[in-house]
Amino acid sequence: MRTIYEIDADRIATGKSRQIGQKDGRPPHWVVSAKPPPEGLAQWQGDGWLVLSERPAPPPPPVPDVVSMRQARLALSRAGLLANAEAAIAGMTGEAGDEARIEWEYATELRRDHPLVAALGQTLGLDDAAKDDLFRQAAQIL
Template sequence: MTEINRETTIITKVHGFDPHPETDPTVTDMSKIVGACSYDVQHENGDTETLVTGLRPGENFGWSLKVIEAAQVWRNAGGSIPEWTPPTPDELRAAMPTLTARQFRLGLLQSGRSLAQVETAIAAIANPVEQETAQVEWEYATEFSRMHPLVVSLSVTLGFTPEEVDTLWQSSLQL
């Protein structure tokens, strides 16, 4: 986590605001907004970086108050806060934690699919480069993300619905 020296660090630009479900985008007082503010800072040594600070009324202290002041200037200059929209199923899937290869394989077994079925599915890939790529991924990857192309491809070939893979994923995290 970046150490912020409030005395010497300057907020140079506010990029925008990601709302929270509780956000009212019509509120103009940034101290009453819930969400995350993205902004650039310049440190005393001249280094610059982009930071994000979560804001919630009644829980903003220290550095957050400086962010609220900068966000208020941004808001007064026409910055708009979008309405919160719930994430799509694919966005939720992309945010799922990775599984180790062990967890993924055990999850497949517990869902009634065998490792031989996976090998057969990979062998059935028509394109030789894609087939070899899938084989390398299956044999050597140490972890898998929910939206990895091999996971998506195997789930279809092995007869899973996306929701079934989500369930497999969640239960496999405990293995």
């Protein structure tokens, strides 16, 4: 017989253990190891336990691939960036500027991977994480 220990989705020991036979398979979310340390939160690292002082922060929600232009404009407005975004689009020159203004004025949706998002992000000083956050915020607007 061997002892296995249950872990949750964050790989934190739940405090549950059970005995299984040497030839029995290990169920999902259970690990074969030495007993987790009793102090703090014991997180399974694949080859041993790491004691944490607090539970890890949950990962951010996924970035939506697309939002409506209404949602995009409202998110920019709420972030205090709408006037700067519109000025940046108005200041774009040549064929790329014409196409950016057509997209901004007439598109019904905005894709995260659209070149306009990259161009505006650069002009507004937004890194990828900030653009992702704006898309997440926009998607929450009903």
